[in-house]
Amino acid sequence: xxxxxxxxxxxxxxxxxxxxxxxxxxxxGSIFGLLGPNGAGKTTLIRILTCINVADxxxxxxxxxxxxxxDVARIGYLPEERGLYKKMKVSEQVIYFARLRxxxxxxxxxxxxxxxxxxQIESWWDRRVEELSKGMQQKVQFISTVxxxxxxxxxxEPFSGFDPINAEQLKQEIRELKRDGSTIILSTHxxxxxxxxxxxxxxxxxxxxxxxxxxxxxxxxxxxxxxxISVEGAFDTSTPLPDWARIISTDSDKHATTLVLQLSxxxxxxxxxxxxxxxxxxxxxxEILPSMNDVFIQAVxxxxxxxxxx
Amino acid sequence: MSKISVIISREFxxxxxxxxxxxxxxxxxxxxxxxILLPVYIANHVEKESKxxxxxxxxxxxxxxxxxxxLKFEYPSGELDDLQQRCIAGECDAVxxxxxxxxxxxxxLFFFExxxxxxxxxxxxxxxxxxxDRTLQQEFQLDIQRYxxxxxxxxxxIQTLQIDEAGQAETRMVELNRIAxxxxxxxxxxxVFMYANQVMRSVIEEKSNRIMEVxxxxxxxxxxxxxxxxxxxxxGLTQFAMQIAFVALLLFAVQLFAPQxxxxxxxxxxxxxxxxxxxxxxxxxxxxxxxxxxISAFYSFPFSTLLICFFIYFLIGYLIYASLYAGVGSATDxxxxxxxxxxxxxxxxxxxxxxxxxxxxxxxELIRWLSFIPFTSPMAMLYRIPSGVPLWELFVSIGLLxxxxxxxxxxxxxxxxxxxxxxxxxxxxxxxxxxLRL
Numbered sequence: 001x002x003x004x005x006x007x008x009x010x011x012x013x014x015x016x017x018x019x020x021x022x023x024x025x026x027x028x029g030s031i032f033g034l035l036g037p038n039g040a041g042k043t044t045l046i047r048i049l050t051c052i053n054v055a056d057x058x059x060x061x062x063x064x065x066x067x068x069x070x071d072v073a074r075i076g077y078l079p080e081e082r083g084l085y086k087k088m089k090v091s092e093q094v095i096y097f098a099r100l101r102x103x104x105x106x107x108x109x110x111x112x113x114x115x116x117x118x119x120q121i122e123s124w125w126d127r128r129v130e131e132l133s134k135g136m137q138q139k140v141q142f143i144s145t146v147x148x149x150x151x152x153x154x155x156x157e158p159f160s161g162f163d164p165i166n167a168e169q170l171k172q173e174i175r176e177l178k179r180d181g182s183t184i185i186l187s188t189h190x191x192x193x194x195x196x197x198x199x200x201x202x203x204x205x206x207x208x209x210x211x212x213x214x215x216x217x218x219x220x221x222x223x224x225x226x227x228x229i230s231v232e233g234a235f236d237t238s239t240p241l242p243d244w245a246r247i248i249s250t251d252s253d254k255h256a257t258t259l260v261l262q263l264s265x266x267x268x269x270x271x272x273x274x275x276x277x278x279x280x281x282x283x284x285x286x287e288i289l290p291s292m293n294d295v296f297i298q299a300v301x302x303x304x305x306x307x308x309x310x
Numbered sequence: 311m312s313k314i315s316v317i318i319s320r321e322f323x324x325x326x327x328x329x330x331x332x333x334x335x336x337x338x339x340x341x342x343x344x345x346i347l348l349p350v351y352i353a354n355h356v357e358k359e360s361k362x363x364x365x366x367x368x369x370x371x372x373x374x375x376x377x378x379x380x381l382k383f384e385y386p387s388g389e390l391d392d393l394q395q396r397c398i399a400g401e402c403d404a405v406x407x408x409x410x411x412x413x414x415x416x417x418x419l420f421f422f423e424x425x426x427x428x429x430x431x432x433x434x435x436x437x438x439x440x441x442x443d444r445t446l447q448q449e450f451q452l453d454i455q456r457y458x459x460x461x462x463x464x465x466x467x468i469q470t471l472q473i474d475e476a477g478q479a480e481t482r483m484v485e486l487n488r489i490a491x492x493x494x495x496x497x498x499x500x501x502v503f504m505y506a507n508q509v510m511r512s513v514i515e516e517k518s519n520r521i522m523e524v525x526x527x528x529x530x531x532x533x534x535x536x537x538x539x540x541x542x543x544x545x546g547l548t549q550f551a552m553q554i555a556f557v558a559l560l561l562f563a564v565q566l567f568a569p570q571x572x573x574x575x576x577x578x579x580x581x582x583x584x585x586x587x588x589x590x591x592x593x594x595x596x597x598x599x600x601x602x603x604x605i606s607a608f609y610s611f612p613f614s615t616l617l618i619c620f621f622i623y624f625l626i627g628y629l630i631y632a633s634l635y636a637g638v639g640s641a642t643d644x645x646x647x648x649x650x651x652x653x654x655x656x657x658x659x660x661x662x663x664x665x666x667x668x669x670x671x672x673x674x675e676l677i678r679w680l681s682f683i684p685f686t687s688p689m690a691m692l693y694r695i696p697s698g699v700p701l702w703e704l705f706v707s708i709g710l711l712x713x714x715x716x717x718x719x720x721x722x723x724x725x726x727x728x729x730x731x732x733x734x735x736x737x738x739x740x741x742x743x744x745x746l747r748l
Binding site: 047050051052072073075077078079080081082083084085086087088096097099100101102141144 | 324
């Protein structure tokens with residue numbers, strides 16, 4: 001079941017096309033990574049999903065029906081550029097945002113207390129926002145996004161401004177929200193976190209969809225026939241290798257040597273194993289999949305070249 | 311509770327709770343009361359009685375000055391040096407030395423400590439009078455007392471009456487009407503700009519702090535804008551009502567705790583100074599007539615109309631300007647940029663302020679036109695109201711104002727919607743009009 005489906009969504013600002021016939025779907029209960037270089041159209045897409053902007057053409061379906069403002073009330077949106085009223089007390093502020101999303105004051109307060117306890121920040125309750133550090137404000141903003149218990153969450157660069165410890169805590173929270181049944185869109189440039197927590201991704205550039213699918217599938221799509229093999233003892237570099245295998249790097253210690261090899265397209269893992277199994281005791285073996293970082297760079301660069309040519 | 315009321319209550323409470331709100335709400339009435347009472351107080355207390363030693367080389371002026379509440383004349387014998395020493399010793403406040411010879415109209419006024427501001431003028435006035443009497447007596451051989459009585463009788467007494475269509479005449483105080491008109495017009499000007507500016511500043515703050523990004527996903531921009539405008543309007547009305555109440559309270563307290571002794575004017579002494587002739591009765595009678603005319607003009611003054619219209623024009627005028635200011639605020643990232651956009655909007659009110667302060671009469675054709683044009687009518691109409699405005703003109707003016715308000719809100723909401731999420735661009739009026747079509 002898809003919580004969100006977009007069909008041929010197009011949005012223009014003057015002569016600039018921000019989104020060009022973009023179609024994608026987001027599975028209910030998944031963590032969906034929305035990737036793309038700056039200016040690719042991610043924020044525009046998010047604003048269309050949250051009904052801040054309206055698409056020029058195409059349709060957006062929420063759980064199968066065209067999205068309505070009532071659906072938007074079930075969305076929690078943490079924008080990339082986000083601010084708080086500096087002079088307001090932390091608690092008043094979050095309760096205000098929750099009430100604007102349709103929560104009753106009492107419910108909002110109760111839910112907020114629970115979150116404050118969870119993050120162990122009860123002492124912030126009566127403090128003014130201007131007294132908090134940037135990271136602290138980010139935490140408050142995260143809470144204000146989830147305080148009304150939305151079942152669809154959109155986090156735009158949620159990790160910016162967080163130290164590694166807090167970033168880890170945030171990842172835990174996102175996973176927990178997923179466990180509780182929420183669907184999450186994560187828009188970020190932090191590719192490591194995408195690999196870590198996303199189920200599916202969509203990569204967009206120039207308002208068009210470049211890649212879409214499960215993280216593992218997408219990475220496999222970009223496999224380069226690269227393998228890592230560890231053998232016990234030393235590796236004899238004088239051994240001639242067939243021309244379909246090329247050593248990219250070697251790394252050895254007292255007990256073992258690890259090689260990274262690039263194979264030509266007509267050969268695979270079995271050929272490599274066959275080659276080594278005769279002469280060496282194999283300690284470890286595996287395919288090296290490109291990181292999301294590599295996938296991102298490769299896909300965007302080749303797409304941008306195409307754009308320049310056309 | 312609906313979202314818009316949540317917004318209104320936040321906008322209202324966040325302002326009312328501010329220390330600056332409380333301070334300005336209390337401070338303004340105190341300033342107003344002080345401005346009202348200070349001149350009276352100064353006249354009665356600070357300008358205490360001054361004792362003047364008169365030294366006249368010709369001895370003509372001796373015993374001719376009359377003592378008033380402020381001036382007490384003495385004519386000690388002695389040389390100038392001697393009198394000056396006594397002045398330094400504090401026996402008197404000033405020594406008036408009237409020079410002898412043909413220069414009987416020239417005098418030196420010596421003082422040790424700074425004299426009251428009015429001292430020189432008051433003395434000169436008496437000297438002029440004494441010299442005038444002397445001329446009448448010496449050159450024209452007139453009886454001075456008789457002359458004065460004749461002069462008193464020749465006193466004109468003009469009452470200002472306004473006639474209406476039915477031919478009924480009613481006493482009006484032109485000056486009071488004019489001053490009330492100017493004060494109300496200026497107050498409207500001040501309040502409209504003050505609160506409209508608050509709206510604009512808060513829109514700019516929300517935009518540049520990126521609070522809007524968070525809010526627009528939960529609330530329609532129009533709701534948010536209207537909530538803010540209404541919230542600030544309530545702040546304005548609250549502040550205004552509190553200030554009026556506080557001024558009234560202060561004035562009441564002053565009357566209660568500082569009765570006649572403090573505020574009693576010097577008027578009785580002045581009346582008695584001119585008394586003492588056979589024609590006195592007539593003079594007093596004419597004074598009474600004056601007083602009576604003043605009171606009836608005071609009661610005929612359209613207080614309730616003025617107050618009601620003040621609220622109507624303040625409220626709608628504010629709503630128009632606040633919505634325009636909100637639109638403009640949303641189109642800019644900082645206050646400096648907003649100023650150039652605000653200027654053309656504020657010019658009509660500034661123009662009206664100038665038209666009023668240069669003293670165009672409320673009946674002037676320009677003022678009449680301005681009282682219909684919605685952007686200027688809040689000020690111009692209030693300037694006219696004390697002098698009387700036909701009811702139909704009032705209704706037409708308010709009708710136009712309300713219609714303009716709706717047009718402005720529509721205009722502002724369009725700009726606001728686009729402007730909120732537009733950053734880093736310096737927007738001009740042409741671009742704003744382009745946004746209307748988006």
